[in-house]
Amino acid sequence: xxxxxxxxxxxxxxxxxxxxxxxxxxxxxxxxxxxxxxxxxxxxxxxxxxxxxxxxxxxxxxxxxxxxxxxxxxxxxxxxxxxxxxxxxxxxxxxxxxxxxxxxxxxxxxxxxxxxxxxxxxxxxxxxxxxxxxxxxxxxxxxxxxxxxxxxxxxxxxxxxxxxxxxxxxxxxxxxxxxxxxxxxxxxxxxxxxxxxxxxxxxxxxxxxxxxxxxxxxxxxxxxxxxxxxxxxxxxxxxxxxxxxxxxxxxxxxxxxxxxxxxxxxxxxxxxxxxxxxxxxxxxxxxxxxxxxxxxxxxxxxxxxxxxxxxxxxxxxxxxxxxxxxxxxxxxxxx
Ligand code: UFG
Numbered sequence: 001x002x003x004x005x006x007x008x009x010x011x012x013x014x015x016x017x018x019x020x021x022x023x024x025x026x027x028x029x030x031x032x033x034x035x036x037x038x039x040x041x042x043x044x045x046x047x048x049x050x051x052x053x054x055x056x057x058x059x060x061x062x063x064x065x066x067x068x069x070x071x072x073x074x075x076x077x078x079x080x081x082x083x084x085x086x087x088x089x090x091x092x093x094x095x096x097x098x099x100x101x102x103x104x105x106x107x108x109x110x111x112x113x114x115x116x117x118x119x120x121x122x123x124x125x126x127x128x129x130x131x132x133x134x135x136x137x138x139x140x141x142x143x144x145x146x147x148x149x150x151x152x153x154x155x156x157x158x159x160x161x162x163x164x165x166x167x168x169x170x171x172x173x174x175x176x177x178x179x180x181x182x183x184x185x186x187x188x189x190x191x192x193x194x195x196x197x198x199x200x201x202x203x204x205x206x207x208x209x210x211x212x213x214x215x216x217x218x219x220x221x222x223x224x225x226x227x228x229x230x231x232x233x234x235x236x237x238x239x240x241x242x243x244x245x246x247x248x249x250x251x252x253x254x255x256x257x258x259x260x261x262x263x264x265x266x267x268x269x270x271x272x273x274x275x276x277x278x279x280x281x282x283x284x285x286x287x288x289x290x291x292x293x294x295x296x297x298x299x300x301x302x303x304x305x306x307x308x309x310x311x312x313x314x315x316x317x318x319x320x321x322x323x324x325x326x327x328x329x330x331x332x333x334x335x
Contacts, residue, residue: 002026003247004074006059006107007081009036011191012122012180015240016078017044017052018189023244027052028072030059031081035194043188059103062110069114076118076247077107082152086126086294087198089149100152101159108163108170117169118250120243123157123176125232125262125299126150134266135302138176138258146294157258164256171254173246178232178262178301180239182321183328190328191236200269201233201321205329208282215284217269219291224298228269232262232300235316235324245310262301263314272322279322 003020007013008029014036020027021044029041033056041054053072057064059081068074082100083089089096104121111119128136129144145151160172181201183190196212197203206212220227242261249257267275273284307313 001075002028002072004028004030004068004072004077006030006077006079006103009033009040010080012236012239013080014040014044014189015184015236016080016243018047018184019240019244021048021050021052028068028074029054030057030064030068032056032058040189047184047186047188060099060106062106065106065110069110069116074114074116076120076250077111077116078120078243078247079104079107080122082122084149085198086147086149089147093148096148096152101155104156104159112167112170117171118247119160119170119172120246120250121156121160121172121174123153123174124150125176125178125260125301127154127157127176130296131299134298135264135300136260137302138260138305161256169254171250172256173250174258175242175246176258176260177239178234178260178299180236181233181325182235182237182316183324184237185324187327187331190325192332200272201325204272204276204284205325207284208276208280208326209329209333215273215286216289217286218289218295220288222297224268226268226270229295230266230268230298230300232264232266233272233318233321234261234263234314235321238314238316242306242310242312245312249310259306259310260301260303261306262303264301264303266298266300267318275318276322276326279319280326
């Protein structure tokens with residue numbers, strides 16, 4: 001069965017392509033390399049020993065999409081492509097709304113035109129805004145997003161539900177990711193943001209490897225056990241496996257499905273730092289600085305619906321995430 005993966009060379013997309021190939025799917029990837037590298041194509045082939053088709057195109061490009069749907073018998077789409085830097089989205093809202101919304105609209109338009117109805121969407125826990133209760137279930141209130149990136153995810157969720165109403169065969173599975181970190185255990189695939197990282201894990205690994213001097217911990221006066229922010233970190237390989245389960249669900253049943261993909265465990269910034277130091281035997285110097293505007297104190301999932309309906313749960317723990325994240329950056333730096 002042929003499936004289309006947009007953003008398939010990115011952090012989460014590439015790990016999902018590996019899982020899809022290993023499960024026997026024929027994979028077509030579209031990625032414009034705006035936040036990914038062409039080397040990932042060979043890395044995926046090396047890990048899996050399998051081939052796939054790659055198009056260097058932007059998902060907003062209707063002609064490119066048309067060519068792909070003409071040429072391939074696409075049965076489902078996994079849509080990862082999108083801009084995702086929270087801070088940049090505040091500076092460039094038009095760019096974020098244009099890219100994230102238009103790519104999704106164009107994809108859905110072409111899917112309906114070619115009779116392809118199964119759509120797996122990368123959403124985010126950010127759609128819950130500042131949580132009223134924890135852990136977050138899929139029934140919790142959504143909206144109240146604080147930046148255009150988050151709002152674009154929230155809007156797309158609604159768009160997908162509206163398309164389903166107009167055509168009940170159109171089956172979106174909306175996956176709300178918590179905080180994906182870690183890397184492929186081979187050390188070949190991982191997260192490599194351009195420039196200075198905004199997110200915690202990419203920053204920690206660069207401090208540990210000596211590329212950056214010191215980690216700034218954004219606030220130690222939150223209402224959390226040690227005062228630093230608490231999040232639900234999930235290993236990217238677990239997350240990728242969640243997509244396979246979601247795909248199987250969509251292929252077996254029509255409807256609209258929404259799942260949290262998290263572990264259900266909350267860890268603080270200092271939990272990560274200390275665990276990273278212990279697992280990898282390196283120091284991560286840090287200093288406490290002011291809170292980062294827009295951050296919330298705590299966010300973690302109730303992932304039980306995904307277990308109940310998809311048979312999926314996260315298997316890897318914090319130590320795996322710390323070890324694999326560091327292995328990837330060391331391997332990158334070997335070059
Ligand atoms: N943090 C630091 N120092 C840093 C970076 C982060 O102390 O240099 C802290 C933050 O204050 C927060 C925690 O580490 O408490 C995690 O921050 P991240 O930036 O790694 O992740 P966020 O939870 O802020 O955001 C992530 C994704 C978003 C997504 C959101 C969903 O980056 O894309 O989760 O909840 F929308």
